[in-house]
Amino acid sequence: MQLQNFKSYRGKREIPFKKFTAIIGPNGAGKSNLMDAISFVLGVASQHLRGRQLNDLIFRFETEQKKVKCYVKLFLTDDKNTTTVFKREIKSTDSSTSCIYSVNDEACSFEDYFSALHKFNIFPKQKNFLIFQGGVEDVAQMSGKQITDLIETLSRSGELKQQYNELQIKEKEAKDSTMFAFQKRKGITAEKKQFKEQKVEAEKYNKLREKLEDSIKLKALYQMYSIEREISDLKDSYKSIKKKMNSIEQDQVKCEDEMKQFKKEQGKDQQEILKMKREIRDAMKEIQAKRSELSKINEEKTFFEKKVKETEMQHKAATENHKKSQLALKRCEVEMEDYEKKVSQFEEERKERAAAKDVELTAEQIALYNKTKEAVGIRTTKQTQQLQTIERDQSVDRSSVEGLVSNVRYMEEKREELGKALLQLRPKCEEIERELKEKIGAREKLQRELDEMNSLSHNLTSQQQEITKRLEEIHQRHDEAKTEMISNENKKRFEEAVETMRRLFPGVHGRVLDIAQPKHQRHNLAMTVALGNHMDSIVVDDEKVGFECIEYLKEQRVGIATFLPIESIKSTPVDDSLRNLGKDVHPIIDLLSFDRTFLKPMEFVCGTTLVVETLDQARKLAFGKERRRVVTVDGTLILKSGLMTGGLTSRLERSAKRWDNKEIAKLKIERDSLLKKLTEISTAILSQAKIQQHSSEIQALATNIEKLQFDHQLHKKKQDKIESELKDIDAKMKEMRPQIKKLQAAIEKRNKNIKDVSETIKMIEEEMFAPFSEQVGIENFREYEEKKLNFAKWESERTLELSKEKNRIETVLEYEQRNSENNSKILEEFTAKLKDFKKQSTAVTKQNAEVEAENDKLKVELEKMEKNLQLFENSLTSKNQKVAEVKEKQTLILKKALSQNKQLNTVDSSLEQFRTKRHELFRTCKREDIEIPITKGALPADVDPPVDQLGKVLLEEDEIEVDYSLLSDEIRTSTKTQLEAAILVWQDKIKEFAIQLENLSPNLKAIDRLNDVEKRLEKTNEELEGTKKSARNAIDDFKKVKDLRIRRFTKAFEHISKQIDLIYKELTGGAGTAYLTLDNLEEPYLHGITYNPMPPNKPFGDISNLSGGEKSVAALALLFALHSYKSAPFFILDEIDAALDPTNVNLVANFIRKRAQGSDIQFIIISLKNKCYEKADGLVGVCLNANQESSETFTFDLEPYPIN
Known part of the structure; x- marks a missing residue:
């Protein structure tokens, strides 16, 4: 390696x-x-x-x-x-x-x-080449089934396990299907026997039923023939009425064409009239402007003319003053000359008077005169004062009498003038009153007609508006229904998606709506409003789960959702002070029931929202010192911003509704019915032009009435004023005449008093001056006073007078000299001013003449326009009369049309009635399978169409031609009564057959069911054969896999079973024994394998009874034995x-x-x-x-x- x-x-x-x-x-x-x-x-x-x-x-x-x-x-x-x-x-x-x-x-x-x-x-999967550390101990502790599984893995028989299980299930299903098919065939065979017995009785019943059906068919044919004969007659009547209506419609069209032509001409005249009125209005405005300009010019002209006159007068006065001053100077000079002459004359006159006087009074005599005069004055003081008072009163009364007489004379003249005016005014007032009464009566009549028209139009319009409003509501509800259905579908998909995510992703807990519930049902609405969109927010463990859910929603295209991760969401716990605001005030989170695991997301969605009972409480909390988000139990929400949303709104109510197809169908039916009504109402609503015509006529009458009322009021005021003035004159004259008489009587009486008092004074004077007259030697003292006594006085007075005159003449002369100089200067000034004002006055007068000429020209044009306007108004009046005549003609035609339409509606209604009867008969035949012979057309597939389609179906049924060849000629030519009698005969036969059928109680479906059972039996036999074949195939397939699995397992087991004893003997020094035993010999892989190792000097027992080292050796023996099979x-x-x-x-x-x-x-x-x-x-x-x-x-x- x-x-x-x-x-x-x-x-x-x-x-x-x-x-x-x-x-x-x-x-x-x-x-x-x-x-x-x-x-x-x-x-x-x-x-x-x-x-x-x-x-x-x-x-x-x-x-x-x-x-x-x-x-x-x-x-x-x-x-x-x-x-x-x-x-x-x-x-x-x-x-x-x-x-x-x-x-x-x-x-x-x-x-x-x-x-x-x-x-x-x-084989890496079987790991047949290695034993991991601790593997020996694991094998030592294996159960029998685990050893079986180990051998299955090593022998690769386990690879067939899934196929084995699937084929085993198929084998069982095939056996069950075969058994079911056997039982089914058995049951169908029994059914076949039963239905054979019922077939004979059913055939008898069917023959009787055929007779009944034939009778029903003939009755239906009789009824159909009767209905269609009625329909045919009604159609002929309909065509006849329709022909008449076509003629009436042609007359209507002709009238409408005439009306259009007149209306067109009316429109042209009205346009011309409006145009002329605008032009007249513009001309009047221009004339008014000219008048304003003339008024201004006249004011200026008047001003300058006044100034000219004033200046002329001033100039004239100045001229006269100048002349006067000159004359005065000359006069002064003349007066001075006259004065000299007067002085000379005075001297001469004085000398003459002195020489001419007869009596010369001594100083004592003068003193006596004066003393006597004074004594007379004292003695007559009372009489003198009385005389002065009487004369003063007399003077006043004479003046009063003269004034009163003058007034009476004036009033008599005025009364005569007013009487003549009153005689002319009264007939005019009576004529205006009569015309006003006629106009008011005409207006009231038109107003009543207009009110009736408006009322009818208003009622129909109100109905139209109500129907329109209802149609809008139906349309809205229809849209809402569709939206709600779509929304419900989307909601259902969303809920299914949430449930799916809960299954797929362990960290999904569900929506807020699912994890939290109100503690009390009365808070449901408040919770719904307060939580809002967060009701559908989904609570998850962390953001990772949230993103996985989002990806899932995107893949499924379900929609969008808000996710609230418990691990990372930031929330604020509710302040305890919010729990102490009042008895009925609660934080919303306290009213919800939920697992405390979800506290953070619930704090997030609830926030600090408060729930209260009433709107007043909500307002106090929301708009107090500290703004709060508050919701009432009826769903009214007030935000911190102050925005308020309503309580149980229509939207929330609608959200509680559920719509279905039946509801939508009802809405459609109601909509179609309302649309039909709306069409009828639209046809019935009166023409707006007719209402407008009445309104125009009423408006014209109102204008005339208003003008007449104004004229009447004006004339009435004049009449009342004249009558009032006459009454005042009569009253005053009545009052003044006695006053005149009274004053005249007082004057006459006072004249007598004046005479008496004067005589008394005269007698006293004569008495007291008698000694003076006697001493002086004169006959009467008045003679001395008049001739002699005044000389001295005259002389002194004349001397003084001449002295004063001299002084005056000298002063005046000096003044007139200065005045002459001033007047000369003033005359020069006024001469210049007069010249200037005359010049300006001439210019203004010229301008005034020009503007007046223009104004006169405009007036001429205005008169011409008014004449043209009158011509067009006369033309319009003529056309209005023609329109009225055409309207009257239209009214007559409309009456004819309404009469014919009424007849047509009656025929149409009867037609619809009989068509409905025919449809019902067709419908009955269709439902009861009564075969009506038809030569043309066919019955509609749907005999119960929607209401809006019924009319169309009724007309389509007109095209269906029924074959009446089964009816005799006698029936076809029979009267309506005979036909009804024949229908009753068939009705009796049908009842008779029906009674006979009721007495029989066969299985009517026996024949059909027998055929059906025979077909089912045949089909069941085929199914049974197919099931047997499928079962055999399933059994064979399962047996092949089973045998292969057994072979693989058995081959490995037999090899391992042989090797384990040899290996164990070697590992125990040749003294031990080990063998394997199958718990299930037929299918060993289904059960365990018993491993019995027996170390040297140990009794037979289970491996679990061995010591640790012995178990390890036994396990090694098993491992080496397993490895020996197809060893690596x-x-x-x-x-x-x-x-x-x-x-x-x-x-x-x-x-x-x-x-x-x-x-x-x-x-x-x-x-x-x-x-x-x-x-x-x-x-x-x-x-x-x-x-x-x-x-x-x-x-x-x-x-x-x-x-x-």
């Missing part, structure tokens, strides 16, 4: 082997590693070589950087001196380790390598002498040496006992190299030396 870097052997080593080689050395030196090297190169797996993997077989250097080459070569030389080299090499890379096999330095496969070993009777060219033994005493060691060593010398078998033995290895042909010594930490080998040839 050559090895390199194998186990404890560093570098390359070559170890020669003799016929009997002993490997010796201290414990731990590496002796067994040499045996492992031989086993390794002979194909034994690494786990049997005290190494878990191939890398464990490679010598480990101090540095791992060195690439180590490891292999073992074995050189086998046969009796023809041909050497075969077996090599097994370990190839190691960073990522993997593998073995390379080669024979004679040619690489080969594992199978070819083993085939080459088999040629040398080397060498036999390797690892410390088989460990439990032997020196005597037995010597016997075993002699036995091995004898066998080695007497055969072609090499023996390689590892031994620590010199009694054994000293008998070897050569020694291989093994020791440790402390420096290199490896095993070293030394060889020593013992053949030159004698054994002893």
Whole structure:
């Protein structure tokens, strides 16, 4: 053997082997590693070589950087001196380790390598070439069955075990099938006998039943003929009505065409009217703009005209003032001249007056006059004051009378004007009231019609909306049903995948839903909402298991899942303070029941979520000082962010639903019914144009009414105002006339009082001035006062007056001189201003004229537009009248159409009724197998179609032509009553036949069952033959394998049984006996083998009763016997002498040496006992190299030396 870097052997080593080689050395030196090297190169797996993997077989250097080459070569030389080299090499890379096999330095496969070993009777699987350390003790403790298994392995009969078991099962199944077929044939034979007896009675029954069927068939034909005759008549009526309706439809089309044409023309006129109204509106806006501009210009014009007038007046005044000042100067000069003249005249007049006076009063007389005058004043004080008061009151009353008379005269004129206006206003008001009443009545009538139309339209629209809403719900529910079915299927697949993963991967525990349950059912919804998607999260031991599960899900394409590894998941335990927040507040984890093994993943998915009873509690906790995630028992969840999701939502409710095909079919039926109703409602809804027309007419009337109401209110206000003013005038005049009379009476009375008081004063004056008159010598004192007494006064006053006049003239002259200068300057200023204002006024007047011209032009264009608008409105009115006429015509046609449609619906309903009767008759015939003779067409395969397909089926049945040749001419020409009577006759016959059939009770299926039984019997016979044949084949196949297995086992056993006694005798010095006994002689491999060794001087007994050394010798005998069967060219033994005493060691060593010398078998033995290895042909010594930490080998040839 050559090895390199194998186990404890560093570098390359070559170890020669003799016929009997002993490997010796201290414990731990590496002796067994040499045996492992031989086993390794002979194909034994690494786990049997005290190494878990191939890398464990490679010598480990101090540095791992060195690439180590490891292999073992074995050189086998046969009796023809041909050497075969077996090599097994370990190839190691960073990522993997593998073995390379080669024979004679040619690489080969594992199978070819083993085939080459088999040629040398080397079988690695059976290990027929070696005994491991401790193998002897294992054999000594083997049971009988284990010895059997050992022989089975060695004889290779065990290779047939699986095939044997499979064929044995097939053989048993074939025998069972054969027995079942026998029993089946027996039962069918008995059935055949029974059904033969029932056949006669059944044939009688069938003849009677044929008569019944013929009667039923004829009755059905009579009924079908009656129905189809009715259908034919109804079809003729239908065609006649349809023809009339076609004519009406043509009239409708014609009216619609006329209406379209008028509508088109109306549209054009309306467009033109709208266009003209826009143009008129634009023109009016432009006129308004011009008016605004004119207003502004007029304001400027007025301003400048006013300024011109004011300036002209000021200029005129200034001119006049200037002239006046000039005149005043001249006048002053003239006045001064006049003054001089006046002075001269005064002197002359004074002289004249002085000369002309008759009476000259002395100072005493003047004093007396004055004294008397004063006394008169004192005496008449009361009368004077009374006179002054009366005159003052008189003056006031005269003024009042004049004012009142003037007012009465004005009011009378005003009353006359208002009366005339009132006479003109009253007829106008009455006319407006009459027109307003007519318009309001017309509007109310139209409004009632519109309300009825709107109500009908609203009701139909509401129904339409409800149906549409319901259809949307059905569509949604239909989609949800499909989605739910798909979701349930996916969920089922996912659950199956989870169960499969639990079986495949031991570390999978299941979903959170599986490992945790709420302690109370009332918390189910809260748990579902709080845990959310984590309900389906899968709990596993570690990440490795999780990744394996993910790969599995990918391969199976089941879906996605979240995995929670117990080993590495990071979780936070629940704070105990959360358990003290209140009686009804609990951390969610406390409400779940689960194994404490899953605490970490449950803490992760639950977190710090709290469960409470009510929403108020949830809000307080969620929105308090510290934000929390809270869920209520009804499923309301409040997140830390404040987001709230509803409680028992429709989505959660829907998730509890389960859908099936029956539910979907119901939804489809309801949908089709609603669609039909929706079509009917859509047809019944009134035209929006008609409603719009009524609305437009009402709107027009409302506008007219509003205008009339405004006019009426305006006229009424005017009338009320006039009447009110008339009432006020009458009231005031009524009040003023008495006042006038009263004042006039007071004035007349006061005149008398004034006269009386004046006379009293005059009498007192005359009385008191009498002495003065007498003294002076005048007749009356008033004469003196008037002529004489005033001269002095006149003189002094005149002198003073002339003095004042002089001073005034001088002052005025000086003033007028200054004033003349100022007026000259002012006149110049106003002249300049007047010129400027006149210039600006002229410009504004010109601009005003231009704008007025443009405005007049626009007004002309506007009038022209309004005339054109009136023409188009007249045209539109004419077309509206034509449209109304066409509408009236359409209404008449519609009434005709409705009448015909009603008749058509009646006929159609009757047709459908009779078609349904015919369908029911066809359906009855189909179900009861009543054969209706048909000459054309065929009955549908499905006589119970869906509701939405029934109408189509009824029409398709029109194409079926029934053969009525069985009916007589008399029946075909009979009346409806006669036909019904004939049907009743057949009905009675059917009852009669049915009663007769009821009295019979045969097995109606006897004939068919007899034929069926005969066929089954024939088939069973064939099956029995086939089963017998299969059983024979199975028995033969099983027997072949069984015989081969027995031969292989028996051959090996017989050889081993012979050899074991001889070998045991040699090992015990010729005095011992050993033999093997089979527990089952027929199939020995099924049971155990009894091994009875009897050492010298020992009684017969079981091996278990022997001592340790005796057991070892017995076990060695068995091992050597086993090896002798198809023995390998060498036999390797690892410390088989460990439990032997020196005597037995010597016997075993002699036995091995004898066998080695007497055969072609090499023996390689590892031994620590010199009694054994000293008998070897050569020694291989093994020791440790402390420096290199490896095993070293030394060889020593013992053949030159004698054994002893």
